[in-house]
Amino acid sequence: MTHAALRLGATPADLAHAARLLADGRLVAFPTETVYGLGADARNGAAVAALYAAKGRPSFNPLIAHLPDTAAVRRHVIWTDTAERLAAAFWPGPLTLVLPLGPDHGIAGLVTAGLPTLAVRVPAHPTAQALLRAFGGPVAAPSANPSGRISPTTAGHVLAGLGDRIAAVVDDGPCAVGLESTIVGLDGPPTLLRPGGLAAEAIEAVLGAPLARPAQTETPTAPGQLLSHYAPAATVRLNAEAAKPGEVLLGFGPMACDLNLSATGDLAEAAANLFTHLHSLDATGRPIAVAPVPDTGLGRAINDRLHRAAAPRP
Ligand code: TXA
Ligand code: MG
Secondary structure: OOOOOEEEOOOHHHHHHHHHHHHOOOOEEEEOOOOEEEEEEOOOHHHHHHHHHHHOOOOOOOOEEEOOOHHHHOOOEOOOHHHHHHHHHHOOOOEEEEEEEOOOOOOOHHHHOOOOEEEEEOOOOHHHHHHHHHHOOOEEOOEOOOOOOOOOOOHHHHHHHHOOOOOEEEOOOOOOOOOOOEEEEOOOOOEEEEOOOOOHHHHHHHHOOOOEOOOOEOOOOOOOOEOOOOOOOOOEEOOOOOOOOOOEEEEOOOOOOOEEOOOOOOHHHHHHHHHHHHHHHHOOOOOEEEOOOOOOOHHHHHHHHHHHHHOOOO
8 A cells, every 4th residue: 555644633524534434444543642543443354454464563462442431341341340440440541451352242353362351441532532432333553653663642653654554644633641551451360461651559549459460571672562372272283285184274375274364365364364263273172284374464473473373382
């Protein structure tokens, strides 16, 4: 894609346009009180695959689903008393909660990177609120910068980094907080998964107890990159040209196989199918063989996840 992104304002007409673009599976950057996010319809696997491609992320980290209020959040996750207390105290605002996915959550597997949990956040920025209400569904949004670059706090930053790879940016001036949201895991004892725009002390004051800290992060130089990765129960064998007896084969490109990531060899389609297909094959209880996937573009992120899935585990 080489078209320049549309620069939209915060008028109702412009936000309705932005919401239509999202509904069409396009990528729209928008301001939140923390940083500008790059939004895609979280129910549309192809749109989420395009989001990873635009950012040039070398791996699939799970994304935050943005929603306009607690009632909308509760349609997608299993709600708890602790979530209710933190939401009442801090939403809308720079706090992200990680909760178990609910039944009929409708979220694309690529958003959670195959995990059984979903990160959810209700942003306080009035323009983010208005866009989410106009769209009427969950919006997956990482920071709107190319992978490895600093997070954008103005529409100018977004256009400089991603201007030729996204449909539009909603420009509503600089972000107030300038630091990503604080992430708290609530699928076990409340845990500080990423420090951010809301002080941990404020959260601990509401909980009346200290937050747990995660045992291990992926690398000390990449805060926020968490070690939680979906891993199939079955063993995974990579670069398989055919299944050995007993194996199920996950294919890529035209070939005979049990499930195909993309019969036409389309990497975006393969990314959108990756976690769903791994889950389906894992449910057979048989070892999984995976055909080679080209290591270019989104293929790098796909191969990153396949290598993690195939790695020996403790
Ligand atoms: O302030 C923010 O949170 C911004 C704005 C745009 O809302 N968004 C943002 O997204 O910082 P991103 O993709 O850069 O960071 C998402 C973080 C990652 O560190 C990811 O590992 C974590 O959220 N995360 C997402 N889902 C998770 C899950 N199910 N379990 C654990 N961590 C999760
Ligand atoms: Mg980021």
